[in-house]
Amino acid sequence: MHKQFENQVVLVTGATAGIGRATALAFSREGARLVISGRNVEAGRRLQQELKALGAEAEFVPADVSQEDQLVHLLEHCLKRFGRLDIAVNSAGIEGQGGSIMEQTVETYTATFNANVLGTLLCLKHQLRVMSEQKSGAIVNLSSTMGSHGNPQAPLYVASKHAVEGLTKSAALEACRYGVRVNAVAPGPIATEMLDRIAGGAENLPKVAAGIPAGRIGRPEEVADAILFMASPRASYVTGEILHVSGGKTAM
Template identity: 65%
Template sequence: MSSHPVVLVTGALTGIGRATAFAFARENARIVVSGRRAEEGRQLAAELNALGAEAQFIQADVRFEDDVRHLVDGAMARFGRLDVAVNSAGAEGESAPVTEQTPERYAAVFDTNVLGTLLGMKHELRVMTAQGSGSIVNISSTMGARGAAGASLYVASKHAVEGLTKSAALEAAAFGVRVNAVAPGPIETAMLNRLTVNAERKAAFLAGVPLKRAGTPEEIADAIVFVSSDKSSFMTGEVLRVNGGRTAS
């Protein structure tokens, strides 16, 4: 990988995606950040450029293939190659038992988490296989390997992301392209606060983590940088679980 790799991050405006963009900026990467909100995106690109990174924002909604195609083509038009892609856009959906789920709630989660990841990889692999190199990192969750009452759609979507990751890795290996996933446990983000509802429930939830705390977005970003880099060059089709010990037992 070049000393100034070209990195694409979807879902870059908040949480793990945002921390990942800054982590790559510190690694001297050239960065394309993406999300649905143009003003926040331009502000993020400006912050990354102020750090000395070469960054550009391209507005895209990963649920729509035309947006994803435009995003990848825009990255290629700007930088001429694509070394790393991080598919970080995600939605948690509403908590409800299976008996109350609806097609609309299904689409609200799966269109972003699963279709968005699929479309991202489709177009990222289009350019990476042609150039004969590249590394894709998808974002799963602790829930990609276990169940959770009330969160069936989110859980199912992350199981699907892990299946997509493994399948794409097998297809891409012959072209010198790696595809892996990072699966965070509870991370100090707005999503965690929405999922746990209040401070008391959040504290009880984190008490179940062996390390007795939430992770930080920066800790996940460091794992993403590692998995995407040549330091993990013999790793593909894998899911790196970064969750404070949640899945150890």
């Protein structure tokens, strides 16, 4: 049976949990060779074993996306092992400190922006260096519905995801000349550890679901499907775009 990403080399950051993990699994089912990355070494090794058991070639390389030397090592490892990079999915991110702007500090700002903005910038920088040489590739960043809407409970997260969308559009314009596409997927509430933390426990999830037109929280696999589409040749004329996966929330 034809597999959509047969032999393609796919890098996923933040792959040890949630949306990144579901994305790595989805690419492996479509024949991709995977470089998975994250900070949690134990979870990364477990996922690597899981992917191998499914018949995929998979390498786990630990990296904190806000540390440039670790990203350089990650890309070097990818090139040494597979010789190229066809697709990159930048899923690493944190929800950061919520609450009023009046309670935020230099530390809460720095933590959120280091993971979400500096992390995305450094990923783009080093992935584009490889892809511009190759003259091919597709990158999908993770934004959020909060990348285009305000939220008084999460000002730093909102600001950081607006920045991710700005980086996505600017990188897309730069990368056009190399035949490289850069897009973002912007999920609404998705059932991952991050949402559990934001909601403050599983008991609050029905309240979150009630605020979504579709009447339910999304699954990480549903975001992975959108990411695979954006990375695929079916989206060959799509670049600099933000695809919302929000059960209708962004239509409100």
